[in-house]
Amino acid sequence: MLLDKLKDYFGENFVTNEKHNTNNHHYYWFKTPDNEVIGFPKDKIRHNELDLLNIFLKPIDDKITYSPQTEEEKKWASLLFTDADVELPNQTSFRFIYFLLKEELQERDTFNEAIKSLFPGKTLILWETETTGVFIDFEPKTTDMLDNFFESIVDTVIxxxxxxxxxxxxxxxxxxxxxxxxxQWEKGSFRTIQKQVKKQVYKGEEELPFLLFDEATRDTLLKLRDQTLQRVVDDRDLIQSIKVYLDCNMNVSLAAKKLYLHRNTLQYRVDKFIEKTGIDIRHFRSAVSVYIALLIEKNIH
Incomplete structure (x- = not known):
């Protein structure tokens, strides 16, 4: 893996954008073929090393700016992207929504206007690189009342x-x-989780198990999966039924409706799972263990 090879060669003279940002001009910033942003301190990289990096990685031009326009945007950018002391009115109930574009966007102002028009309340948009940034949603409770709102943002941008x-x-x-x-923590979580599971919209609290997966070895994860699912892992209909059952908060009627099954059919499958595994997923703690095992089965290959 490219990042591992770079770490082996450069050691501590190598940082990722998870803990730093490209507004720090003490670093040479690059983008990998996997769209990861990495930096090398200017005072520790030799000219021949820089020439080599320019060949294999895409440089991020430090002359390019993604400057915020309003005074409020400037204060938020200073607060989030620098170590400067910034005073902002104390407020609660706002949320960061991190975005990553697959490629550079030419019509950034039009993009900003389009995104702001979709949100029901006040929203700021801050760019950190040419493909990454954050929406600051100041009325998340109102936003969450809209069905499939973030999926509609994805569809609109595409x-x-x-x-x-x-x-x-x-x-x-x-x-x-x-x-x-x-x-900083949520941005790093986004990068970590995205390496493990691919989808358009990540809901932070639902993705936390993947942070644990990142810390565990592959052998540990596979043992956890096998310990829980070994006797049923080849029964794909049963596995899918149990996952939907758990996704529906162990509500048999709701899960049966989503699976287009008769309620009694799903109840039979739940009982079959309990009998084969010895794990009673009708109880919360057991259900959590099985749900994590199902996530491993789906995403760890």
């Missing part, structure tokens, strides 16, 4: 701008006091 976009929804109960640390 249809109007012909580029794929990926979204990560952060916590909706942060304050300005912990905004900077929350921003």
């Amino acid at each position: 249809s109007d701008f012909f580029v794929e976009i990926f979204l990560y929804l952060g916590s909706s109960n942060i304050t300005t006091d912990d905004a900077r640390t929350t921003y």
